[in-house]
Amino acid sequence: xxxxxxxxxxxxxxxxxxxxxxxxxxxxxxxxxxxxxxxxxxxxxxxxxxxxxxxxxxxxxxxxxxxxxxxxxxxxxxxxxxxxxxxxxxxxxxxxxxxxxxxxxxxxxxxxxxxxxxxxxxxxxxxxxxxxxxxxxxxxxxxxxxxxxxxxxxxxxxxxxxxxxxxxxxxxxxxxxxxxxxxxxxxxxxxxxxxxxxxxxxxxxxxxxxxxxxxxxxxxxxxxxxxxxxxxxxxxxxxxxxxxxxxx
Ligand code: 6PG
Numbered sequence: 001x002x003x004x005x006x007x008x009x010x011x012x013x014x015x016x017x018x019x020x021x022x023x024x025x026x027x028x029x030x031x032x033x034x035x036x037x038x039x040x041x042x043x044x045x046x047x048x049x050x051x052x053x054x055x056x057x058x059x060x061x062x063x064x065x066x067x068x069x070x071x072x073x074x075x076x077x078x079x080x081x082x083x084x085x086x087x088x089x090x091x092x093x094x095x096x097x098x099x100x101x102x103x104x105x106x107x108x109x110x111x112x113x114x115x116x117x118x119x120x121x122x123x124x125x126x127x128x129x130x131x132x133x134x135x136x137x138x139x140x141x142x143x144x145x146x147x148x149x150x151x152x153x154x155x156x157x158x159x160x161x162x163x164x165x166x167x168x169x170x171x172x173x174x175x176x177x178x179x180x181x182x183x184x185x186x187x188x189x190x191x192x193x194x195x196x197x198x199x200x201x202x203x204x205x206x207x208x209x210x211x212x213x214x215x216x217x218x219x220x221x222x223x224x225x226x227x228x229x230x231x232x233x234x235x236x237x238x239x240x241x242x243x244x245x246x247x248x
Contacts (some may be wrong), residue, residue, distance in 0.1 A: 004210050005193075005229030009238040013198045016234045017050035020196050023232070024051065024139060025060045027192055031138035032068040039129065041074050041140040041182070042095075043151070044087025047196045048141055052094035066100045070129060074142060075152035075181040076109035078118060085177075086111075115178040119167040122180060126166055135166070136227070140190035144197045146205050148217025152181035159183055160218055184221040192228040195219075202237040210241065 010016040024040075031038035042048070054060060071091075079086050088108045096106055107129070109122050126135065142150045152170045153159055159168035159181060166186040171178045187193065197206050209219045210231065223229070 005231055007231045010234050013234050016198055016232055017054055020051035020232050021054035021060055024055055025064055027139045028064050028069060032065045037068045037070060039070050039137045041072050041137045042091050043074055043141045043143045044090060045143040047143050047198045049090055049094045052091060056095045056098035061099055067102060069101050070105045071101060072107045073109055075179055078111040078115050078178045078180060109180050115169040115180060119169050119180045123167040135186055135189050137190040140187055140193045142193060142195050144195055144202060144205060144209060144219055146201055148205050148219050150219045150222060152179035153218040155218060160221060187222055188224050190224055190227045193222060193224050195231045197231060197233040197237045200236040203240040206233060206237050207240040
């Protein structure tokens, strides 16, 4: 599978989570070994939770150099710290409260303030972290919404056209909160982008994402320039793909 990455299909959600956790562990270890630190971008939503839990548990957690890991988020809902709807809250409960990442290396999107200011401030944090070097996350975990969004790059959002800035503000009309998201120009510089897609409900959108079916979806913007692109899906999510019958 060229251009749109490599698809790996697993029997069920648990097998998908296990494979995702193992891949994350391997990638983080390799990044620290090669460059002395690892920049990881976490996704929100429900799908990654189990993988985060497995990553925080044995045997994986004991072999990860957590003190050299820096954690960022691909997007966040502009809600107060601790709100159950925040992507940070899920990641802390499933992973970060259980592993020894130094607190100053957990770079949450602090939503105290106007969303535009929050987005600017997070971009500043990202610039500080990359400190003039190419802004390449070692691992960017992303989810896929059933409308084809990823991170909070929502359909029809102005942020989809962003070519320079690293962060943007988006909003769903039906949600009482805004969102801050990383933009495609930054996401596409990652060394490895890994989509986690689970469930029958994602079968149609995964097929559209991988076949380029029209209409164009936000997820189609994610084409890592020099990095890898992996799609880890369970059989249910891959059920509408020709190769969806096989499993890794
Ligand atoms: C968010 C997420 C979002 C998520 C997809 C898939 O804040 O909503 O970052 O991009 O990854 O909506 O969500 P599920 O894993 O819950 O299907």
